Amino acid sequence: DIQMTQSPSSLSASVGDRVTITCRASRGISNYLAWYQQKPGNLPKLLVYDASTLQSGVPSRFSGSGSGTDFTLTISGLQPEDVATYYCQNYYSPPFTFGPGTKVDMK
Amino acid sequence: EVQLLESGGGLVQPGGSLRLSCGASGFTFRDYAMSWVRQTPGKGLEWVSAISSTGGTIYYADSVKGRFTISRDNSKNTLSLQMNSLRAEDAAVYHCARSSGWRSDHWGQGTLVTVSS
Numbered sequence: 001d002i003q004m005t006q007s008p009s010s011l012s013a014s015v016g017d018r019v020t021i022t023c024r025a026s027r028g029i030s031n032y033l034a035w036y037q038q039k040p041g042n043l044p045k046l047l048v049y050d051a052s053t054l055q056s057g058v059p060s061r062f063s064g065s066g067s068g069t070d071f072t073l074t075i076s077g078l079q080p081e082d083v084a085t086y087y088c089q090n091y092y093s094p095p096f097t098f099g100p101g102t103k104v105d106m107k
Numbered sequence: 108e109v110q111l112l113e114s115g116g117g118l119v120q121p122g123g124s125l126r127l128s129c130g131a132s133g134f135t136f137r138d139y140a141m142s143w144v145r146q147t148p149g150k151g152l153e154w155v156s157a158i159s160s161t162g163g164t165i166y167y168a169d170s171v172k173g174r175f176t177i178s179r180d181n182s183k184n185t186l187s188l189q190m191n192s193l194r195a196e197d198a199a200v201y202h203c204a205r206s207s208g209w210r211s212d213h214w215g216q217g218t219l220v221t222v223s224s
Contacts, residue, residue: 001169032208032209034210034211036152036211038152043202043214043215043216043217044144044152044211044214046210046211046212049207049208049210049212055212085151087151087152089152089154089210089211091208091209091210094157094166094167094209095154095166095167095168095169096142096154096157096166096209097154098144098151098152098153098154099151100151101151101152
């Protein structure tokens, strides 16, 4: 099975900061990687799929990159409404595992 | 508007069974794969199972393989999860999700499963 790891597990940043979250797959998954945002008390929301394609309606300050085993979610200018936990997910090969999550707080 | 409504959760003893259902509306159900994902309060997301649009392809997490069965009825726009031999570690909120290419783009509110004697 493919294992997904994320780093850091949590971070604090200020409004306007550039935030980068990393996701690593234990073996290559091409670009079959999704990023989800889960705000406190809310359902997960799909942000990015195919590693770099922004889901409709997602602000352009979010971007994804990577291929193979190493992936990145970047928020280019953190906003207060971005406080959430972010998860990556492999959908290249079942089981379609999620990463453990990265919690983003405001400093 | 895509709507997914889960039901069937509740309190069950270890070793017991439950059947979860998910009613779908607002989209052409038969055109989409569907998934079950669970989440323990305060913890992360755990993918449980997925089924293709026709039901011909099914996948399970190792932790539930042999105990859980996913199914769908495209005539009734309904997704189901039969859960047998339940364990304490199966306790969670179970979400059904619409899946496109096995990624999930819409999620239901979930139904709570509690496993306790």
